[in-house]
Every structure is written in C-alpha cells, then in structure tokens.
Amino acid sequence: MIEIKISTRTQSELVDITAQVSRAVEESDVSSGVCVVYVPHTTAAVTINEGADPAVRQDIVNELDKVIPQSDGYQHREGNAAAHIKAALTGSSVTIPVEGGRLTLGTWQTVYFCEYDGPRSRRFTVRVIAAR
Amino acid sequence: MIEIKISTRTQSELVDITAQVSRAVEESDVSSGVCVVYVPHTTAAVTINEGADPAVRQDIVNELDKVIPQSDGYQHREGNAAAHIKAALTGSSVTIPVEGGRLTLGTWQTVYFCEYDGPRSRRFTVRVIAAR
Amino acid sequence: MIEIKISTRTQSELVDITAQVSRAVEESDVSSGVCVVYVPHTTAAVTINEGADPAVRQDIVNELDKVIPQSDGYQHREGNAAAHIKAALTGSSVTIPVEGGRLTLGTWQTVYFCEYDGPRSRRFTVRVIAAR
16 A cells, blocks of 8 residues: 655645556556555545546536535534535545556546645555456 | 446436446456446446436436536536536446355445436446455 | 444434444454445445544535435435435445555544435445455
C-alpha cells in the first residue's frame, strides 16, 4: 500500500491525482487485478470524471454547492457539515481494474481527489490487489 | 477481465446488466471472492437497486433529473454537464461479493448500467478477484 | 465471508457498524489486503463518515431527506421510492484497505449502515481479500 500526501488550495476543488495513482500501480508490479484508491478523511472524497475540459470539474464543485448548501440549519457546529454530506455522496474510494500493469481508465477518465473543506494537507492510499 | 458492449436507447435510463455480469462471474471460475463492475465513461455509471418494479428505476432517473437539472448555468459547453455530475454521484464501479461461484446479490437487487447522456454505444468491464 | 444481522430502530438512521467490521477483519486473518462491506438491500446502503460528533450523521440523514423528499410524485407504489434513490446515491458497498491485520480507517472515520426505510431487520456482509 502506498500513501501519497497532497496539499489542496481552496475550500472546494477536484485535484487530478491520476499520475500518482498510475505510478503506484506501476510500482506494485501487479499485471492483472484491481486498484483501490482510498481517502481516510470525512470531508474529502475521491471520484472519476472527465479531465479534458476543466469546466467539468468546476461544474461538479459548483452544482454540489447548490444541492448541499454551505449553510442549511445543520446541527454540526464546526461549519463543515456540508463537506461531510458531499463526502458521503461522492464516496471514500474508487476501484479501477488493472490490466497489463496499467489502470484501465476510459479515454476521458481522470481520477480526482475531492476537497470539500480545504485548503488542507491531505493524504490518500493506493492498494493494488492481484487477480490469480 | 471481460468487456461487454451495450447500446443504450434513450438519453437517461437504467439498463439491467445482471445477466451479463452473472455470466462473467461464472466464466471466471472463481468460487469465493469479489466481482468489480467498472464503467470507463464519464457520463454513465453503474449502480445496484430494485429490479422487480420498473417504476423504481424510472423514479431514480426522474429524481436525479430534478436534483441535477439538465440546464443550470454550467460552464461545460457540450450540453452534458448534468450527465457528468450524475455520474460522479452514482459512481463508476460496484463491488459485489462472490460465493459458491455466484454473485451474492440480495433478493431484490439488480445491477444497472446508468446512461445519462445517450443513446450511445457503451461498454463496461467485469473483473473477478479470488479470495485466498 | 461473514454475514452480520442488525435491527434498525427508526425510518432513517446511520448505524455505527465499525466494531463488527473490525472484528470480521481480525477473524479473516488477512494481514494485507482490502475489506469490502456489502449491503444486499435496495433501501439501505453503507458509507463512511465522521463518528465523533453524532450531529454529523443526523445532518446527513436530514439533508438527504431535503434533497430527495419522501413524496415527490414517484411512480413506485410502496411509499419508499425516496429510500431507493438515497440508496443509489450512497452506494451498496465500501472498500477499505487492510494493513497489519486492521482496517486503515482515518482518525475520524466510522463505518455506517444507512437505513432509509426502517425500522427493519437488516444484514450486511464483510469479505476480506488478501494482497499477494
């Protein structure tokens, strides 16, 4: 298992981590299996979406802000309840098949670390499991 | 890893792919492990939900359209920003335990390919990992 | 694979199942791998979020009720369409890396069984897959 640290720069953003995940897969020496990217935080998450047009990741951030407003009568007193809810909706892991020693991402797919309560020092882990 | 192609028929729909996934598990010859269904697209996804009443999958499609409107001031110019956001909320993979060479789906569970920007030619992959 | 039964107490609640999942990982005797928690229901789900402040899980339940209202012109006649949609948004499994024979949960992470159509008798399964 490889742990990777990142620093996020704004309150809400999607950070492209595809290169780090790909490198971890190469270093694992697993030819055929699955790769699990895991986020051990409760106000951040991980997702896969389009990387070609940066507008897409901004649209995701903006629309999630509309659906789960920053203030909405939450009971949690730390001011980041919306970030917890967005993390629950996005999910704490992604699982991607590995074939020929590489991630089988689709043409337009990018792996994104989702920051919902930044900027902060964050981390995620990459575990690769071999098929027999 | 098995790749399966499907053609979707409308802009937004949930397509039952349980039979194809089950067959891939049988062909894998894995008795005990997990099955990962992966969608390599960024405006489609995969989920598990009720298959008995077709109204359920229509309710899911309709309600997602209400929560993430087709037009909502998005910056992405291709007209499918809502589809990208719905894909992020639904997720690009599902993981189902395999036991006795079969998926351990619950009584009412069906595996659905989620089309949010169709109709299109699409594909998904099925990877089965054995437990030791 | 271990199956665990629980009884939920209200219509919508997040139930802390971290202790049961941790025990299943210990009993699996896998030192290094991943743990998959799977929910075989279509109106319940599983997620990971903060466990320290109970307000967080209540905020998640309340906000999901706002985003996906209990009544919203659904076609499904059993009165639990909203529960099906919330289950689709939350997801039927979580995957957590295992290292040193233990779940690698972050400091604030708790594993929650998500009941959206209770109270009911429910179950979930825990499968641990070893890395080679």
